[in-house]
Amino acid sequence: MRIAAMASHGGSILQAVLDACQTGALAAEVVLLISNNSNAEALQRARSAGIETLHLSSRTHPDPEALDSAITSALQQADADWLLLSGYMKKLGPNTLNAYRNRILNTHPALLPKFGGQGFYGRKVHEAVLAAGESESGATVHLVDEAYDTGPILAQVRVPIRNNESAASLEERVKIAERRLLLETLTLLAEPKQAAGY
Numbered sequence: 361m362r363i364a365a366m367a368s369h370g371g372s373i374l375q376a377v378l379d380a381c382q383t384g385a386l387a388a389e390v391v392l393l394i395s396n397n398s399n400a401e402a403l404q405r406a407r408s409a410g411i412e413t414l415h416l417s418s419r420t421h422p423d424p425e426a427l428d429s430a431i432t433s434a435l436q437q438a439d440a441d442w443l444l445l446s447g448y449m450k451k452l453g454p455n456t457l458n459a460y461r462n463r464i465l466n467t468h469p470a471l472l473p474k475f476g477g478q479g480f481y482g483r484k485v486h487e488a489v490l491a492a493g494e495s496e497s498g499a500t501v502h503l504v505d506e507a508y509d510t511g512p513i514l515a516q517v518r519v520p521i522r523n524n525e526s527a528a529s530l531e532e533r534v535k536i537a538e539r540r541l542l543l544e545t546l547t548l549l550a551e552p553k554q555a556a557g558y
Contacts (some may be wrong), residue, residue: 361388361550364440366431366448367395371402373467374446376447376539377546378409386543387550392438394431412438428453435460442549444542445504449481457506464504464511467542469534471516476509486527486534495529496520497530499538501545517541 365374372394373473380386393406396417406413414434421427432455435443443456445466468476470485475497480488489497498518503511517537521530 361546362391362439362441363388363444363546364392364394364407364435364438364442365390365402365444365446366399367393367402367446368397368449369400369402369447371400371405371446372535373539373542374402374444375405375445376543377444378405378411380543380546381554382409384547386548388482391440392434394434396448402446424453424457426454432456432459442546443504444546451506451508452504454506457504462503465514465542465545466502466504466509466511467538468500468502469497470499470500470510470537471496471518472502472509476500478508480509483527483531486530490521490525490527490530494521497534499534499541501542513542515545 363377365376377386378390379400381388381390390411393402393411393413394416395403398415402411416427418427421430436459439462443460444462445464470476470489475485475488496518498516500513501515502513505511519534519537
């Protein structure tokens with residue numbers, strides 16, 4: 361399975377995938393990383409692993425349609441089977457969505473449909489979960505569509521909220537569960553019989 365990834369910042373989820381590919385725990389290879397942020401740590405992670413990288417953003421392509429076409433073209437040239445959004449903070453354009461329909465994965469650090477949508481990212485998600493008095497949180501792997509966090513859910517994992525939980529501690533525990541869930545999901549998708557079901 362050939363995976364392309366898109367990231368805006370750190371790329372910790374990307375690193376988990378790169379590590380799993382390198383050890384053989386995941387029968388896949390990351391073939392391309394695209395970032396909209398030329399200073400993203402994810403770019404360095406990918407370069408260190410020998411992965412091709414591209415900076416494509418409104419700075420390189422001020423016209424949204426041109427940017428969308430450039431992203432689609434890069435993914436197709438890399439012969440990517442799946443596109444993984446690893447903390448990518450922008451909406452995808454219609455060309456990319458159509459070219460990779462039902463083959464774009466995203467992880468979200470909450471149990472969707474709760475605490476999803478525009479504005480719910482990073483620690484803000486965990487702060488909102490705690491403020492709502494929830495007894496559990498978790499992570500979701502879902503397919504990407506035209507809106508934020510609304511695509512079909514493929515898998516979820518639950519993380520109980522502890523007494524005196526802070527947003528920082530919850531974030532760290534959810535991140536661990538989120539990475540594990542993504543690798544489990546990718547492992548299933550890498551098996552042809554399983555992938556045919558999505």
